[in-house]
């Protein structure tokens with residue numbers, strides 16, 4: 001009897017166990033194939049983590065765009081974020097990762113790479129709206145799975161910003177390098193963005209103090225502000241402050257302004273600055289994308305509006 005039971009057990013193990021192991025190893029294999037991972041440097045925690053690409057894209061989309069934006073705008077944002085990542089990964093595979101990344105392919109510093117927030121943290125912020133919002137963002141990312149923006153068959157540097165001045169900037173006017181797909185286009189929806197207009201006022205004393213601290217060689221005998229040179233879109237490329245030539249982007253950050261599209265008004269003992277738009281103004285405008293989505297445009301049409309001459313393609317792997 002004992003022998004018989006042992007025999008039955010052996011049969012069960014052989015007939016059920018082996019197929020189970022085969023199926024399990026196959027499904028593990030498939031899972032690895034389906035979910036690529038990338039290393040991410042989480043700046044706030046000063047650590048490098050391996051993350052599944054699509055989950056990372058969801059968390060970037062959640063950090064970069066309000067969940068109440070149109071689905072097609074969220075899809076455009078998801079593709080832009082995935083493209084930005086792919087572009088960085090492929091560049092760093094050939095060169096090396098920047099020092100700021102502590103060895104990772106991408107970082108969570110929005111001023112260096114793209115903003116990111118963990119699903120856990122976003123869940124806390126959203127509270128009762130978590131499920132509705134996360135499902136919407138997840139859906140936007142899933143519906144565009146593996147899609148990236150290409151130019152000459154290469155993933156583009158898919159930069160984006162909150163709100164343009166009504167016209168986006170040429171990359172060459174902002175960063176110096178000529179990029180075929182990052183050229184100035186009209187973005188009329190931005191005029192409706194809640195971030196379109198802003199202003200700042202400084203007393204003359206305050207204005208001069210900041211300039212003296214940040215710009216070497218300032219001499220007020222050489223004038224206050226002059227030689228303002230603007231891009232076609234209206235952003236300040238360079239200007240002279242106290243006789244010293246300064247880049248518009250440096251001036252913007254020095255005075256904590258939202259963009260380089262600045263009108264300066266000198267009011268005797270104070271200076272008022274009126275600013276249009278929010279961000280560097282290059283590539284896709286997020287509010288402009290939402291406006292186009294409200295007008296019935298699909299995500300690929302939105303992307304092709306902001307990135308000139310591009311295609312939307314499916315990749316096989318984020319790595320080359």
Ligand SMILES: [Zn+2]
Pocket residue numbers: 100101106107108109112113114
């Ligand atoms: Zn980075």
